[in-house]
Amino acid sequence: MNAKDKMNQIKEDELNKIHSDTLGLTIPENYFSNSKNEILNKVLAEKETKVIPFYKKRTSWLAAASVTLLLGLSIFRTYNSQNQENITNQLTDSIVQIDNTTTTNNANNTTQGHNLVPENDIIVSSLFVEEKEIDEYITNRLLEDM
Amino acid sequence: MVNESDFIEQLISETDRDKAFNKLIDLYQVRLYWHIRKLVITHENADDVLQNTFIRVYKGISKFSRQSSLYTWMYKIAYNESIRFLELNKNKHSISIEDVSTKYLNSLLEDTFFEADVLQLKLQTVVSELNYKQRQIFNMKYYDDLKFHEIASILEMKEGTIKTLYYNAVKFIESNIETLTLKKKTLIQNIENS
Numbered sequence: 229m230n231a232k233d234k235m236n237q238i239k240e241d242e243l244n245k246i247h248s249d250t251l252g253l254t255i256p257e258n259y260f261s262n263s264k265n266e267i268l269n270k271v272l273a274e275k276e277t278k279v280i281p282f283y284k285k286r287t288s289w290l291a292a293a294s295v296t297l298l299l300g301l302s303i304f305r306t307y308n309s310q311n312q313e314n315i316t317n318q319l320t321d322s323i324v325q326i327d328n329t330t331t332t333n334n335a336n337n338t339t340q341g342h343n344l345v346p347e348n349d350i351i352v353s354s355l356f357v358e359e360k361e362i363d364e365y366i367t368n369r370l371l372e373d374m
Numbered sequence: 375m376v377n378e379s380d381f382i383e384q385l386i387s388e389t390d391r392d393k394a395f396n397k398l399i400d401l402y403q404v405r406l407y408w409h410i411r412k413l414v415i416t417h418e419n420a421d422d423v424l425q426n427t428f429i430r431v432y433k434g435i436s437k438f439s440r441q442s443s444l445y446t447w448m449y450k451i452a453y454n455e456s457i458r459f460l461e462l463n464k465n466k467h468s469i470s471i472e473d474v475s476t477k478y479l480n481s482l483l484e485d486t487f488f489e490a491d492v493l494q495l496k497l498q499t500v501v502s503e504l505n506y507k508q509r510q511i512f513n514m515k516y517y518d519d520l521k522f523h524e525i526a527s528i529l530e531m532k533e534g535t536i537k538t539l540y541y542n543a544v545k546f547i548e549s550n551i552e553t554l555t556l557k558k559k560t561l562i563q564n565i566e567n568s
Contacts, residue, residue, distance in 0.1 A: 236400075240404040240405070243405065247517070251412075251497070251498065253417075260403055260404060260407070263424065264399050267399060267403075267424075267425050267429070268399070270425055270428075271395065271428070274429060
C-alpha cells in the first residue's frame with residue numbers, strides 16, 4: 229500500500245466514523261469488499277452482452293433503415309397518387325353537379341316560378357337585405373300568426 | 375500513482391480497462407456510497423444505486439469530456455442515479471424527492487442499519503427540516519467536503535446560489551440545535567427543581 233492509498237484508507241475510515249457517529253448510519257460487515265465483487269460481476273455481465281461486433285451492428289442498422297425508407301416511400305407514393313386521383317374525381321363530380329343543378333334550376337324557374345330556389349342562394353341573398361327589413365318581416369309574420 | 379489524465383486513458387483502453395476500473399472502485403466506492411446513502415437513506419437502496427452508478431461510469435467513461443475532475447463527474451452520476459431511483463420508486467418506497475421531514479425520518483427509523491442515539495436523532499430531525507435542495511447542499515459541503523464550485527457543477531446551479539443556500543442551512547441548523555440544547559437544559563432544570 230503506497231502513501232496515497234494509505235491516505236485514502238484513512239479518509240475512508242474517517243468517513244465511515246463520521247457517518248456512524250454523527251448520523252447513526254451504519255453498514256453491514258465487509259460490505260465494501262462484497263459490493264466491489266458484485267459491481268465487477270455486473271460489469272462483466274454487461275461486457276458479455278455487448279459482444280456484437282460494430283460492423284454487424286452497423287449492417288443491421290443500415291438494413292433496418294433501408295426497409296423503413298422503402299416502406300415509407302411506397303406508402304407515401306400510393307397515398308399521394310390516391311389522394312390526387314380523389315381530388316381530381318371530386319373536382320369533376322362537383323363541376324358536373326353544379327352544371328346539373330344550374331340546368332335543373334333554370335328549367336324549374338321557367339316552369340314553376342321562384343319556389344325552388346336553392347337554400348344556399350337564400351342564405352347568400354339574405355346578406356344583401358337590411359336588418360330593419362328582416363325585423364319588420366318577422367314582426368308582421370308573428371302578428372299574422374297570432 | 376498515475377495522474378488523472380493517464381488514469382482516464384487506462385479506463386478507456388481495451389487492455390488496461392479492467393485493472394483500472396478495479397482501482398477506480400477502490401478509490402471512490404466509499405465516498406460515493408455515503409453520498410448516495412444520504413440521498414436515498416436506506417442501506418439497501420444505497421447499495422442498488424451504487425452498483426448502477428459504477429455500471430454507468432464503466433459504460434460512459436469514453437464519453438467523459440474532462441471538463442471537471444473524474445470524482446466530480448462520478449459524483450454527478452451518483453447524484454442523478456439517486457434522483458432517478460427516488461423518482462422510479464416513489465410509489466414503492468415511503469420517500470420521494472419532495473419528501474417531508476416526517477417521511478425522511480420514518481425511512482431512517484425503518485432502516486435496520488440506522489443506530490442513532492438521542493442526540494444523533496435530534497441532529498437528523500433538524501437536518502430533515504431543511505428543504506430537499508438545502509439538505510443536499512448541506513450534506514455535500516459538510517459531510518462530503520465538496521467545494522462550492524463542485525456542488526454548483528453537480529446540481530447545475532450558480533455558485534452564489536449554492537453559497538446562500540448553504541449558509542441559510544447552517545444558520546437554521548445552529549439556531550435549532552441551540553433551541554434543542556436550551557430545551558434540554560430547561561428539562562434538566564425542571565427535573566432538578568421538582
